[in-house]
Amino acid sequence: MSALTSRPPTATGRPRRGSRFHWTVMLLLSVAITGYSVGQYATGSLETLAAGRVGLASTYADRPFPVQIAFYVHIITAGLALAVGPFQFAGAIRERLPRVHRWIGRGYVTAVGLGAAAGLVMSFFNSVAFAGFFGFGSLAVLWGWTTYRGYRAARAGDFAAHRAWMIRSFALTFAAPTLRLWFGVLILLQVLAGGGDVERMVGQAYAAVPFLCWLPNIVAAELMIRRRGLPGLRLVAP
Numbered sequence: 694m695s696a697l698t699s700r701p702p703t704a705t706g707r708p709r710r711g712s713r714f715h716w717t718v719m720l721l722l723s724v725a726i727t728g729y730s731v732g733q734y735a736t737g738s739l740e741t742l743a744a745g746r747v748g749l750a751s752t753y754a755d756r757p758f759p760v761q762i763a764f765y766v767h768i769i770t771a772g773l774a775l776a777v778g779p780f781q782f783a784g785a786i787r788e789r790l791p792r793v794h795r796w797i798g799r800g801y802v803t804a805v806g807l808g809a810a811a812g813l814v815m816s817f818f819n820s821v822a823f824a825g826f827f828g829f830g831s832l833a834v835l836w837g838w839t840t841y842r843g844y845r846a847a848r849a850g851d852f853a854a855h856r857a858w859m860i861r862s863f864a865l866t867f868a869a870p871t872l873r874l875w876f877g878v879l880i881l882l883q884v885l886a887g888g889g890d891v892e893r894m895v896g897q898a899y900a901a902v903p904f905l906c907w908l909p910n911i912v913a914a915e916l917m918i919r920r921r922g923l924p925g926l927r928l929v930a931p
């Protein structure tokens with residue numbers, strides 16, 4: 694059997710050129726996606742929103758009550774994790790206000806725990822059947838796991854591993870913006886290729902996003918971790 698471990702820390706912790714610009718883009722996308730995608734469900738009940746064809750309301754309006762609860766728990770807590778997550782990567786807050794970093798961090802970890810559990814429940818009832826079950830389901834498990842590892846590393850005082858795991862965790866949180874970006878790109882590609890029936894184009898684009906929304910993110914996270922000299926993942930024999 695093999696185990697997933699971290700390499701020894703070699704982090705410099707120094708900010709990179711252009712990182713402020715990237716951080717600002719990440720923050721704006723996170724806040725915009727949270728505001729728009731979560732906010733639309735605050736404008737009415739699932740039934741009324743379903744009648745107006747808002748988001749995924751029609752998928753969840755007829756689901757059992759506990760699944761509807763999971764839906765609301767998910768959008769609120771996952772939205773919170775996405776909105777506060779970028780602040781954890783702001784060096785100024787980490788260095789000058791470590792207590793604020795710790796409190797936001799506790800909120801983030803709790804929000805991810807609840808959001809991932811609710812997301813896992815929803816993956817059994819999602820709108821794209823098997824692709825959604827496997828894609829969103831594995832995302833939920835990995836999201837909870839990477840965040841737990843990040844929390845545990847912080848508690849153990851291993852801050853290089855903490856940073857690496859939290860980069861992985863937030864790369865998965867960022868699946869919410871990337872899902873919507875990929876969805877737009879896939880629709881555009883189909884339109885450029887001749888278009889056709891709108892429902893069919895939407896269905897084809899949505900079938901790809903349960904995996905596409907997070908697989909490239911986790912590869913990007915691993916590259917960032919390596920560039921920063923933080924502990925990477927490797928498979929080792931026991």
Ligand code: HEM
Pocket residue numbers: 726727730731748749752767768771772773774775809812813815816818819820821825829830832833834836865866867868869
């Ligand atoms: C990263 C782990 C995540 C998992 C595993 C996950 C899982 C899911 C699942 C299974 C659905 C239902 C999809 C369907 O029925 O087709 C969903 C919908 C939704 N999720 Fe997540 N999600 C995650 C992250 C987030 C984040 C960070 C946000 C923050 C905005 C978010 C906000 C939403 C919203 C608003 C919906 C309703 C669909 C819509 O209107 O676009 N999720 N999620």
